Amino acid sequence: DDLAFLAGSKYHKKRNHIAKFNKTYSNVKFEELSQNNKQYFLEIADNWFLENDGTKDNGKIYENKIIHQVLDSSSLFNLRGGILFIENVPIAMTLASAINNTTVDIHFEKAISEYAKHGAYAVINQEFAKTLAKALVCSESTNSVKPCNKCANCLKAESDSHVDIKTVEGTNKSKTVSVEDIRRVRSDAYVVPNEAEKKVYIISSAHKMNETAM
Numbered sequence: 001d002d003l004a005f006l007a008g009s010k011y012h013k014k015r016n017h018i019a020k021f022n023k024t025y026s027n028v029k030f031e032e033l034s035q036n037n038k039q040y041f042l043e044i045a046d047n048w049f050l051e052n053d054g055t056k057d058n059g060k061i062y063e064n065k066i067i068h069q070v071l072d073s074s075s076l077f078n079l080r081g082g083i084l085f086i087e088n089v090p091i092a093m094t095l096a097s098a099i100n101n102t103t104v105d106i107h108f109e110k111a112i113s114e115y116a117k118h119g120a121y122a123v124i125n126q127e128f129a130k131t132l133a134k135a136l137v138c139s140e141s142t143n144s145v146k147p148c149n150k151c152a153n154c155l156k157a158e159s160d161s162h163v164d165i166k167t168v169e170g171t172n173k174s175k176t177v178s179v180e181d182i183r184r185v186r187s188d189a190y191v192v193p194n195e196a197e198k199k200v201y202i203i204s205s206a207h208k209m210n211e212t213a214m
Contacts, residue, residue, distance in 0.1 A: 018126060021119035025086045030127040033081035033095070038071050040083055040090035048110040067108055070095065080104065080146075082128040084111075084120060092120040094128050104132055129202045133157055133165045137196035153196050164196040168203045177203060 022028055031037055045067045054060035070077050077097050084092040092111035096104050106128075111120035134157035135141065140148040147154045156162040168177065168185055185201050193199050 018119060018123055021123050024118055025115070027085075027087045028123070029085040029088070030124075031083050031085070032131055033074065033079060033083070037083060038074065040085075041071055041081065041093045041095065042068060044083070044090050044093045044110050044112065045108070047112055051113050063108070067095070070107070080131075082124060082131060084124045084127065086115065091115040092124040094124050096128070130157065130160070130165075133162075133200040133202060136198060136200045137162060137164055139196070156195070162195065164193045164198070165200045166202070168201055 033041065045064060048054075049060060049064045052060065054064060070079060079095060079097050081093060081095040083090055083094075092109075092115060094106055094109045096106040098104050109121065109124065111124065131147070134149075134154050135147040137153040137157055138147040138151060139153045140151045147157075149158070153162065157165055166185075166188070168181060189199060189201070
């Protein structure tokens with residue numbers, strides 16, 4: 001299926017963008033939020049704050065304080081997130097929480113400027129979306145936002161080879177997700193999943209959806 005994991009010529013630029021990041025930087029690693037790595041999320045937030053003259057901006061000061069507070073109480077907020085490392089140095093992070101069993105809200109996303117200009121945000125977006133998709137197709141977990149990481153569905157999702165996880169990107173020149181793109185998704189959704197109990201569609205650049213597609 002040409003929607004699966006950016007397959008097909010129309011997704012060539014998107015794949016190249018992420019491939020260029022991975023080619024430029026060696027030893028790229030993604031980790032989900034845990035008690036053992038929370039300090040790295042704070043490190044990125046604080047570095048981003050200083051890089052962007054946060055001390056002169058009340059909004060950024062308040063945001064930085066909130067990030068510290070929610071990480072201190074991550075279990076209370078049922079916080080999920082991901083962090084990107086290059087050569088074991090933390091360079092980008094995202095923090096989110098589940099609104100319900102089918103919706104996750106991303107609260108904060110930060111990347112160190114040196115890496116942001118080379119695609120760090122695109123990579124952290126993709127990697128975190130993959131963890132959410134993995135949770136949805138997991139056949140063992142009873143929590144739809146937390147995968148077991150051991151079942152066949154999780155392992156295939158981890159290796160980007162699960163046929164029931166599909167990424168959707170606009171097919172026109174501006175990459176805007178159009179009503180035609182959404183119609184293709186709806187048509188495909190009627191087809192029974194191949195391996196998991198459900199299909200997962202990741203809409204890349206959803207902010208570019210035009211009005212008729214929403």
